[in-house]
Amino acid sequence: MKVSAQEEYGLRCLLQLAPLGEGEYLTLTQIAEREGISTANAGKLLWILNKAGLVSSIRGTKGGYRLARAADEIHLDEIIKVLDEDVLASHCNSYTGILDACVHTGNCGIRPVIVGLHDVVRRAMAGITLAQLLGTESNVETTLHQINSMSRETAHRRA
Amino acid sequence: MKVSAQEEYGLRCLLQLAPLGEGEYLTLTQIAEREGISTANAGKLLWILNKAGLVSSIRGTKGGYRLARAADEIHLDEIIKVLDEDVLASHCNSYTGILDACVHTGNCGIRPVIVGLHDVVRRAMAGITLAQLLGTESNVETTLHQINSMSRETAHRRA
DNA sequence: TCTAATCTTGACTAAAAAGTAAGGTATCCG
DNA sequence: CGGATACCTTACTTTTTAGTCAAGATTAGA
Numbered sequence A, B: 001m002k003v004s005a006q007e008e009y010g011l012r013c014l015l016q017l018a019p020l021g022e023g024e025y026l027t028l029t030q031i032a033e034r035e036g037i038s039t040a041n042a043g044k045l046l047w048i049l050n051k052a053g054l055v056s057s058i059r060g061t062k063g064g065y066r067l068a069r070a071a072d073e074i075h076l077d078e079i080i081k082v083l084d085e086d087v088l089a090s091h092c093n094s095y096t097g098i099l100d101a102c103v104h105t106g107n108c109g110i111r112p113v114i115v116g117l118h119d120v121v122r123r124a125m126a127g128i129t130l131a132q133l134l135g136t137e138s139n140v141e142t143t144l145h146q147i148n149s150m151s152r153e154t155a156h157r158r159a
Numbered sequence C: 001t002c003t004a005a006t007c008t009t010g011a012c013t014a015a016a017a018a019g020t021a022a023g024g025t026a027t028c029c030g
Numbered sequence D: 001c002g003g004a005t006a007c008c009t010t011a012c013t014t015t016t017t018a019g020t021c022a023a024g025a026t027t028a029g030a
Helices: A005-017 A028-035 A039-051 A076-084 A111-126 A140-158 B005-017 B028-035 B039-051 B076-084 B111-126 B140-158
Strands: A055-058 A064-067 B055-058 B064-067
Touching: A005 A028, A005 A039, A005 A064, A005 A076, A028 A039, A028 A064, A039 A055, A039 A076, A076 A111, A111 B111, B005 B028, B005 B039, B005 B064, B005 B076, B028 B039, B028 B064, B039 B055, B039 B076, B076 B111
Parallel strands: none
Antiparallel strands: A055 A064, B055 B064
């Protein structure tokens, strides 16, 4: 189970754009340089984000990229979905749409796990915005800590 | 973000072995046939599981595989870790061990997300055993439903 | 209008994951 | 003891994903 390179760098690019002020833009070269990836690669990622409406771009000299919406209105689950189809894919669902048709129809014991984990991950991500990832006294950690202590309670209750 | 084919099929193989009684074994051919994968591929997976001590095998005719421990003593997080290094990998941690050295030391905004999600996923998985995946009236769903409603609460509280 | 800066797009190359094949070794049974 | 069955191990092929390159298209400003 892993997050793809595309997801990771795509998210990083958005984080660069998040602190920009009104009318400010970052060029592809600037973004790529800061991330240590090629401009070609960064261009591809930003094109995906642009197409999905997460960033907007201006062409020509003095052009560049910026967020299409406020940083506190962009949630992690949407970002991941844009960069990689869905927040959690498997053979179970990736080929055939959304967890329906499957070779093991009927006796597939792992379906509930995939579905359940998918939901756990999606909820955790839906609770985090780009804006939250910026602060130095990261309130992300408190958010995730809350979720963690919740599942710890759950595990305890079952035992 | 996705679960690899190796994780998915490895887990499925274990689920086949779980309901076996004392002294019963399944052969590679049987396992592969039921999953619709080649015996070569199944052999590879079971070898990994064997090496990790999750299944035990007997060679020669009348041989085969069975679980090395009781099904209710094998947890999902251990299985995934065995099949794929860790429950959740990213460029952040996969190369360099465990979330320490990173190109973006200092100003890496996504580190807390990776760490947090890793923990959420691991806890969710640690709360589920192979045995739980067998029942027809799957109590996995209740377990996961509890975790889900927990994170829903959390999201609500923050808002 | 010309030019330089910048985004856009598709084809190409390289790396990683998944899957396959084949020879080796242990066990049973006649 | 010898053949048949089934696990063990390494090396290879295919497929998928990631990353690069280069030419085209668009805009701002002189």
